[in-house]
Amino acid sequence: MERDRGAPTSVVAIAAAVGLSLRQLERQFRSALGITPKIHQSRLRNRRVRDLLRQTSLTVIEIAAACGFSSTSHLARSYRKYFGVSPQEERRRAHLGAAAPAIPTRLEKAEPSADS
Numbered sequence: 001m002e003r004d005r006g007a008p009t010s011v012v013a014i015a016a017a018v019g020l021s022l023r024q025l026e027r028q029f030r031s032a033l034g035i036t037p038k039i040h041q042s043r044l045r046n047r048r049v050r051d052l053l054r055q056t057s058l059t060v061i062e063i064a065a066a067c068g069f070s071s072t073s074h075l076a077r078s079y080r081k082y083f084g085v086s087p088q089e090e091r092r093r094a095h096l097g098a099a100a101p102a103i104p105t106r107l108e109k110a111e112p113s114a115d116s
Contacts, residue, residue, distance in 0.1 A: 001041050007068035008045060011037045046082040049075060053087055054094040060087050 001014065009017075014037065015025040029037045045067050052063045060072050069075040072087075079087050 001037075001044055004041075004044075004068075008041050011041070042078065043082065045069075046079055049079055049087065050083065050090060053091045063087070 001008070011025065012022055015022045018025065020028070026036055029035060029040060033040060035043075049063055049067050049069075052058055052066065053060075056063075058066070060075065064070075064072050064075040067075070069078065076086055079085075079090070083090065085093070
């Protein structure tokens with residue numbers, strides 16, 4: 001699942017690839033992670049979207065295609081459900097954070113500079 005960069009492989013196909021029934025795979029996921037394989041797959045895709053939004057200049061359309069979403073609205077619904085903000089808001093926040101000057105901590109303010 002983590003290597004799947006495009007459209008996600010179906011959970012049934014993943015179960016078959018590892019030699020388990022769908023039910024066995026789901027039980028193992030619940031036991032190890034406390035979630036279903038489908039939820040895990042959704043989390044991985046949304047985290048990949050977040051990384052691309054923050055670290056690239058790809059458009060949301062390009063990111064949707066790269067991460068296997070059928071449309072930008074599908075990506076936006078999934079992303080908002082998972083992170084609570086839209087992809088556009090995520091990108092805006094990331095760019096604001098990168099452009100903001102570093103604010104010195106109290107310790108940095110208290111220490112004398114090397115010039116003094």
